[in-house]
Amino acid sequence: MTDHISKQQRSWNMSRIRSKNTKPELVIRSMLHVMGFRFRLHRKNLPGNPDIVLPKYKTVIFVHGCFWHRHKNCKRCTIPKTNFEYWNSKFQKNVIKDQKNRAELIKLGWNVITIWECQTNNADTIQKISNQIFKKNVMKFTIYSI
16 A cells, blocks of 8 residues: 655654653643743653653653553554554564663662553553652651651
């Protein structure tokens, strides 16, 4: 099956896809900021350049697009009909790279949270994130009485 738009138009479309400061990422950053979390962005010295880094809590957050990172059972996780082999290979490489980065971060002692694009519309998402951050860091917040 051939592409229904020209090569130039396809190139223009693909050039508009961002890897940083995407709408889902901005939504999550805004929610975290409102809840009082302070964070760093896209730390290059960590595996996978996490979208959001909360150094105080030793936590990183990846905001993954459902299409590019293959969110299972999501309606946005489709495969283009044209050039199927290319896309399938590309998606498999993305998933493997994500798993490798996650494993490396855990090995370095980081708490890794993955938020999917389709979850950014859910009001409970930020509560789940904060619960996960504090659950992993319970010992840091323990008050010892004498």
